[in-house]
Amino acid sequence: MKVGVFGLLGAGNMGNDGSLEVVLAYLRDHHPDVEVSALCSGPEVVEERYGIPSTPLYWYFTRHRDPVLPVRVAVKAVCKFRDSARVLRWVRRHDVVIVPGAGVLENTLPLRAWGFPLSLFLLSFFGRLTGTKVAFVNVGSNVIRQRTMRFFVRWATRLAHYRSFRDTLTRDALAEMGVDTSRDEVYPDLVFAMASPDVTVESGTVAVGLMDFHGSNDDRARADSIHRTYVDGMRRFVRFLVDSGRRVRLLIGDEVDEVVVRQVLGEHPAGAVTYEPIRTLGDVMARIATADVVVGTRYHNVLCALKQAKPTISVSYSTKNDRIMADMGLGEYTQDARTVDVDRLIEQFTAVAAAAKEITPALAERSAHRTALLTRQFEVLSASLGLPATTKKEVVS
Structure with missing residues (x-):
């Protein structure tokens, strides 16, 4: 077949x-x-x-x-x-x-x-x-x-x-x-079927996902203005994290986002803000696994953080970001990427970091439930498409 x-x-x-x-x-x-x-x-x-x-x-x-x-x-x-x-x-x-x-x-x-x-x-x-x-x-x-x-x-x-x-x-x-x-x-996004990396959390580390963001199809007339506002806001937020003694690990969700990463990296002392090349979603998962808190823009940055039960803030470019955050119990920790409010972002970060011990177990439970639902999805898909069943020899593992 x-x-x-x-x-x-x-x-x-x-x-x-x-x-x-x-x-x-x-x-x-x-x-x-x-x-x-x-x-x-x-x-x-x-x-x-x-x-x-x-x-x-x-x-x-x-x-x-x-x-x-x-x-x-x-x-x-x-x-x-x-x-x-x-x-x-x-x-x-x-x-x-x-x-x-x-x-x-x-x-x-x-x-x-x-x-x-x-x-x-x-x-x-x-x-x-x-x-x-x-x-x-x-x-x-x-x-x-x-x-x-x-x-x-x-x-x-x-x-x-x-x-x-x-x-x-x-x-x-x-x-x-x-x-x-x-x-x-x-059914849940397929990300919830990915395995979480087994790595050690580096205390005091914040993963910040950046995006080469210019708005949507409806925002073409003001794309440059939206981009400047977004980049300036994320720069200021990263500066706040560094000044607060946090280590910052930058993330991307598409290779085009490295343009923004380079702009942010150049403003800080060596070692305070780091970026290791990312080419797969597995790389994203591995970087997030080491962080205490995640602040992301790309939808799949946010998903990978929620999958791993990380206290998360979404600087959202789409309603889908807000919906998954609400579904996972973090609806109050979102804001619009078109009009980044840095003061509010700092308040959200302070609040989500303080509530980490309560947030993490709840996220872990919701994540596990979504992973289980995807098992059902694959069973339904196999039956609907008439895919051949695994032979008895191949089942042994």
């Missing part, structure tokens, strides 16, 4: 790749006889890191781009046709295609309708055309207002064989956009 994985994978976003890692572990543990391959935006990385054959999703980004605008536009148009044909050929070679978690159906960050949303629509459309089962597993979305993007997302999910969502926000958003979600289930 041939199973494909599809998405913006291997392109630098740790959340996307972490979701892929969890799905691959599930397939290898429970269905080791299936053949797995990928159609993704970073095929070289996926092949090297995860050992599965991979095909580039976008031909345009694999070639030299002509500097002359008319030529560039013409080449891009041709590439769209080539990419569509490639998706069709790839889909029909598989029995099942899985879109693994992450916010693949949302536009909380700048996104063009004719990019990945179109690709998702083609995936589901060709799946129906060829009889390949397409599964959206624990994915996230928001209510999309832009007409073309809304059309692609709505029909991508309508045409899918299987859907599950990582929160009720997603289910409600898709229902508002015209998708019948009455039979779709909500």
Whole structure:
């Protein structure tokens, strides 16, 4: 049986790749006889890191781009046709295609309708055309207002064989956009299926997750202003931590975030603020494991902290951040990344650090419950997709 994985994978976003890692572990543990391959935006990385054959999703980004605008536009148009044909050929070679978690159906960050949303629509459309089962597993979305993007997302999910969502926000958003979600289930984000590193906590250490943040699709007109406000606010907060005698360990959630890391690092004495290169969600988990408290912006920075029962503050760029914080009992420890209030952030940090002994056990209980729910998710997924059961020989371990 041939199973494909599809998405913006291997392109630098740790959340996307972490979701892929969890799905691959599930397939290898429970269905080791299936053949797995990928159609993704970073095929070289996926092949090297995860050992599965991979095909580039976008031909345009694999070639030299002509500097002359008319030529560039013409080449891009041709590439769209080539990419569509490639998706069709790839889909029909598989029995099942899985879109693994992450916010693949949302536009909380700048996104063009004719990019990945179109690709998702083609995936589901060709799946129906060829009889390949397409599964959206624990994915996230928001209510999309832009007409073309809304059309692609709505029909991508309508045409899918299987859907599950990582929160009720997603289910409600898709229902508002015209998708019948009455039979779709909500399960925790796939991050809760990852193993927590066994490392020693370094007392007095705060993990601060930074993001190259410019607002959402709706904020394009003031993107530069939002970015300056965010970076300035996080700089001032890190300075407060250093002046208070805390060690600061910086985090990212996408390789593009290193631009902001470099800006913050250059302002402090050597050793007071550190950054070790991060390339996987496992790296994020390992850095967070050593900290007392976590302050994060990227959704998967926040998730990794909650998974490991760390007292957490979310400098949120999306409602999904606020929802997971509320669901985990930390709703009072959030604020908007567009208008970082440093004084309030310091108050939140002081409060969450003081309440750590009460917060940690409650988070651990909620995290364990979510991990157990994902076991049920994988059982349902296997049955829905008709994946072959593990043989008796392979069960022994």
